[in-house]
Amino acid sequence: AQSVSQHNHHVILSEAASLELGCNYSYGGTVNLFWYVQYPGQHLQLLLKYFSGDPLVKGIKGFEAEFIKSKFSFNLRKPSVQWSDTAEYFCAVNARGSSNTGKLIFGQGTTLQVKP
């Protein structure tokens, strides 16, 4: 069965600090990878996605993520965080193939608190 693990449950940073949130998944086949963000009081929004091609993907608001197949990882990064990045971040994985289409498996989530 697929599973997703996010290493950090709660991260506190000062503005302008760099961010890296870890995400590892367990599945031996081909996967689609996602990072979703949930700002306080709002619903989940797609931050970025990886389907194929360049393993370094760029998303909205200056976020990027790198897919390292050998490590089963898809870590999220941002060089300089802002107070408005305070949110909960979820890594999600979907096994490629029609029988699994749409069945996202989410990690536990990481709460990011950015201090002004």
Add this chain to the structure above:
Amino acid sequence: NAGVTQTPKFQVLKTGQSMTLQCAQDMNHEYMSWYRQDPGMGLRLIHYSVGAGITDQGEVPNGYNVSRSTTEDFPLRLLSAAPSQTSVYFCASSPLFKDIQYFGAGTRLSVL
């Protein structure tokens, strides 16, 4: 463009009561799903549907029923509410083979 609409936004139930959480999407998406979000556990899939008339169970289906009579609507029924079902429920939809899911605003449910 409304996207995915969930009603109600908040609900308080007593143990044993039943209710239906509504979800509607106007994007003509084939795939729809229900998740529950609990602290420290991320989102867990309850039920999903790949098209009208087709539903299947996710990770945590017990205590919930779904049906999909139209492409647009995917209601979630709690048959006999229990305190363990206190959670935030999210409905999502996606084009069937593209896997980007669009989420509703959520329903916060408390079962006393």
